[in-house]
Amino acid sequence: MVRSAVPDTLAGCRAAIDAVDAALATLLEHRVALAGRVQRLKPVGGHAGRDARREAAIVAAMAERAPSLPPESLARIVTAIIEAGLDAAERDMSDEPPVWRL
Numbered sequence: 001m002v003r004s005a006v007p008d009t010l011a012g013c014r015a016a017i018d019a020v021d022a023a024l025a026t027l028l029e030h031r032v033a034l035a036g037r038v039q040r041l042k043p044v045g046g047h048a049g050r051d052a053r054r055e056a057a058i059v060a061a062m063a064e065r066a067p068s069l070p071p072e073s074l075a076r077i078v079t080a081i082i083e084a085g086l087d088a089a090e091r092d093m094s095d096e097p098p099v100w101r102l
């Protein structure tokens with residue numbers, strides 16, 4: 001686990017939060033791209049091809065790095081991220097001619 005230094009002023013904490021959120025947004029954008037590619041590689045992509053075991057493994061691996069968050073909380077976050085990625089992938093694929101979606 002990585003415990004970063006926590007500033008002791010409101011402004012300092014907010015600035016640090018802004019930096020963390022910026023990094024999270026960059027990571028989310030990268031994750032959406034990766035998950036989008038995965039949807040094209042799977043026999044059944046998108047929401048129809050969800051894999052509950054894989055999602056549970058992702059939550060379990062992240063829980064080890066985020067022990068302050070109860071696993072149920074982390075699962076809600078991970079599910080939201082995964083579903084947002086699948087939504088983006090489906091929007092992306094719906095831009096293509098129907099033949100590519102068969």
Ligand SMILES: O=C(O)C(=O)C[C@]1(C(=O)O)C=C[C@@H](O)C=C1
Pocket residue numbers: 035038039042049050051052054055058081082085086
């Ligand atoms: O690994 C997969 O099979 C994916 O489709 C990627 C992903 C994810 O975003 O991590 C998305 C949906 C699945 O239910 C599991 C994981």
